[in-house]
Amino acid sequence: MPTLHDVIAARPHVYRYLKPTPLYHYASLSELLGAEVYVKHENHLPVGAFKVRGGLNFAAHLSAAERRGGLFTASTGNHGQSIAFAAKMHGIKATIAVPEVANPGKVAAMRGLGATVIHHGADFDTAREWIKAQAQAQGGRFVSPTEDLLIAGVGTYALEIMEDLPDVEVIIVPVGAGSGACGVSIVAKTINPNIEVIACQSAQAPAMQRSWLAGELVTAEMTTFAEGVATRVPFENTQQIMRQYLDDFVLVDDADILKAIRLMIEHTHNMAESAGAIPLGAALQIKTHLAGRKVVLVMSGGNLALDQLKLSIS
Amino acid sequence: MPTLHDVIAARPHVYRYLKPTPLYHYASLSELLGAEVYVKHENHLPVGAFKVRGGLNFAAHLSAAERRGGLFTASTGNHGQSIAFAAKMHGIKATIAVPEVANPGKVAAMRGLGATVIHHGADFDTAREWIKAQAQAQGGRFVSPTEDLLIAGVGTYALEIMEDLPDVEVIIVPVGAGSGACGVSIVAKTINPNIEVIACQSAQAPAMQRSWLAGELVTAEMTTFAEGVATRVPFENTQQIMRQYLDDFVLVDDADILKAIRLMIEHTHNMAESAGAIPLGAALQIKTHLAGRKVVLVMSGGNLALDQLKLSIS
Numbered sequence: 001m002p003t004l005h006d007v008i009a010a011r012p013h014v015y016r017y018l019k020p021t022p023l024y025h026y027a028s029l030s031e032l033l034g035a036e037v038y039v040k041h042e043n044h045l046p047v048g049a050f051k052v053r054g055g056l057n058f059a060a061h062l063s064a065a066e067r068r069g070g071l072f073t074a075s076t077g078n079h080g081q082s083i084a085f086a087a088k089m090h091g092i093k094a095t096i097a098v099p100e101v102a103n104p105g106k107v108a109a110m111r112g113l114g115a116t117v118i119h120h121g122a123d124f125d126t127a128r129e130w131i132k133a134q135a136q137a138q139g140g141r142f143v144s145p146t147e148d149l150l151i152a153g154v155g156t157y158a159l160e161i162m163e164d165l166p167d168v169e170v171i172i173v174p175v176g177a178g179s180g181a182c183g184v185s186i187v188a189k190t191i192n193p194n195i196e197v198i199a200c201q202s203a204q205a206p207a208m209q210r211s212w213l214a215g216e217l218v219t220a221e222m223t224t225f226a227e228g229v230a231t232r233v234p235f236e237n238t239q240q241i242m243r244q245y246l247d248d249f250v251l252v253d254d255a256d257i258l259k260a261i262r263l264m265i266e267h268t269h270n271m272a273e274s275a276g277a278i279p280l281g282a283a284l285q286i287k288t289h290l291a292g293r294k295v296v297l298v299m300s301g302g303n304l305a306l307d308q309l310k311l312s313i314s
Numbered sequence: 315m316p317t318l319h320d321v322i323a324a325r326p327h328v329y330r331y332l333k334p335t336p337l338y339h340y341a342s343l344s345e346l347l348g349a350e351v352y353v354k355h356e357n358h359l360p361v362g363a364f365k366v367r368g369g370l371n372f373a374a375h376l377s378a379a380e381r382r383g384g385l386f387t388a389s390t391g392n393h394g395q396s397i398a399f400a401a402k403m404h405g406i407k408a409t410i411a412v413p414e415v416a417n418p419g420k421v422a423a424m425r426g427l428g429a430t431v432i433h434h435g436a437d438f439d440t441a442r443e444w445i446k447a448q449a450q451a452q453g454g455r456f457v458s459p460t461e462d463l464l465i466a467g468v469g470t471y472a473l474e475i476m477e478d479l480p481d482v483e484v485i486i487v488p489v490g491a492g493s494g495a496c497g498v499s500i501v502a503k504t505i506n507p508n509i510e511v512i513a514c515q516s517a518q519a520p521a522m523q524r525s526w527l528a529g530e531l532v533t534a535e536m537t538t539f540a541e542g543v544a545t546r547v548p549f550e551n552t553q554q555i556m557r558q559y560l561d562d563f564v565l566v567d568d569a570d571i572l573k574a575i576r577l578m579i580e581h582t583h584n585m586a587e588s589a590g591a592i593p594l595g596a597a598l599q600i601k602t603h604l605a606g607r608k609v610v611l612v613m614s615g616g617n618l619a620l621d622q623l624k625l626s627i628s
Contacts, residue, residue: 018336019333019334019336020333022332022333022358022360024360026426027423027425027426027427028422028423028426031426041358043583044336044355044358046336046338048583105580105583108342109341109342111341112340112341112342112345113341262620265585265618265620266419266620269357269362269419269585269587269616269617269618270585270616271579271583271584271585273583302583302584303583304579304583306576306579306580306627309579309627310627310628313620313623313624
């Protein structure tokens with residue numbers, strides 16, 4: 001399990017290629033929620049999402065043989081962009097499998113970064129199993145979306161939150177495979193166990209939440225439009241970390257995620273992708289619990305597809 | 315006229331309250347324009363626009379008497395947010411006149427920052443004359459949107475461009491009152507006179523462009539929806555600077571500004587406000603001229619009203 005020490009060690013590898021993201025206070029969001037509300041703008045990063053931090057830390061630790069073999073991974077978009085970006089910065093080849101109905105903007109961005117993108121299978125989990133076999137056959141390094149080095153890398157944003165708002169009381173973070181929630185948990189709870197870390201996910205993709213509640217891996221139906229959190233098969237290593245640290249895990253209906261995207265546009269003038277708007281949807285559900293407290297909503301990314309944007313503001 | 319020295323002197327006042335913004339390369343925008351295209355993300359700043367830099371520099375230089383009297387200004391939105399933000403950071407009172415049809419999101423943001431906002435008059439110029447008289451009557455400091463200290467403050471983003479991309483060849487910047495274009499011109503041309511600085515504006519608000527072409531102040535009809543550049547009466551001091559430095563001044567039809575907003579969402583996943591999308595509209599018009607060169611588009615702000623967003627993607 002990665003530690004605060006691993007997150008601190010990741011910083012030079014991450015900040016070699018990107019700058020810390022802003023944490024902004026929004027008066028009108030604060031009024032809406034009856035709390036002191038801040039947004040952590042991971043949507044401002046290169047490739048538009050927090051995952052890029054993990055990829056950079058991961059690529060910095062490859063052996064010469066791994067660099068030669070190249071990186072292979074599967075992604076609904078942002079993990080793939082992260083690996084593509086890191087591979088480009090480090091001069092390595094990247095091959096990425098995406099589901100057949102992948103977000104076209106994210107696919108174009110991966111290709112723009114020089115990665116080879118292959119559409120395969122109906123969802124993330126199918127694409128992942130296939131590309132894992134490909135990596136083995138071609139002597140490449142398969143990158144799981146929850147590797148320790150990825151978690152340590154993305155944890156750097158949680159350290160930035162702690163530095164910008166040392167007296168933060170609640171952090172609400174979306175969960176796909178869990179690397180973001182784990183990075184936040186490890187950092188926040190190690191520094192101050194009183195900080196509440198609340199995970200959230202689409203109610204139409206509850207596998208990670210059900211597994212966390214059950215204390216064992218549970219596969220669940222996955223029908224969400226929010227591709228950044230479209231997880232059907234849970235991950236054991238991130239579940240272990242979440243079992244140790246998470247205070248709560250809230251599900252938000254897809255219809256409320258769309259509303260949250262619109263509210264984020266109105267109140268912050270930032271376009272969150274579906275996953276990045278879930279924390280606001282969750283906060284609205286647990287408004288009473290948050291009343292008067294210092295709350296950080298993690299806007300994990302901004303790569304919203306145009307059809308989802310249209311749906312959210314129609 | 316402010317100089318590079320004034321811009322350098324503004325940096326500590328600006329960076330006391332905000333961080334440099336990113337300059338990102340976009341592969342798909344580059345393909346679209348046939349050039350090496352970067353976007354300067356001034357939409358990532360607090361209050362969502364470049365003007366906040368100017369307000370911070372201005373507020374840092376007030377006398378004790380001026381601080382007591384408070385700041386008075388008029389704004390279509392972003393200049394007002396800048397003054398409201400700076401006033402809040404410096405513990406000063408701010409009173410801001412806005413046109414009767416002001417962008418509601420920007421008005422809410424100014425009030426959220428603690429400013430007194432008064433709706434007055436049909437456009438920016440009417441609101442400005444009125445609040446100027448109010449400032450005099452109440453012993454406050456009227457802030458013109460093109461004061462030297464504002465220009466020097468906003469010029470800090472141009473220095474960031476020069477540091478991140480020293481071999482930039484063309485910078486395209488939108489013009490409302492002209493502080494942004496002047497800040498960019500002063501910095502870029504002083505450091506390297508070969509850098510082309512191209513201004514742009516809505517074809518439905520051409521007063522600044524016509525004045526620049528004519529070499530004297532010309533008032534023009536103003537019907538644009540792009541409130542950030544809705545200037546009817548030109549400003550002499552910024553015209554002087556632009557006459558000395560600008561290489562070209564391109565007009566973009568409102569219909570093409572809407573298209574540029576949509577293209578920015580598709581290619582960068584960033585929501586530009588109307589003014590912030592004009593440089594892309596201008597670049598598309600002068601594509602042949604830009605071919606193969608290193609081009610920076612200044613996304614001056616992101617405070618797009620919801621109805622304009624709907625129009626742009628419908």
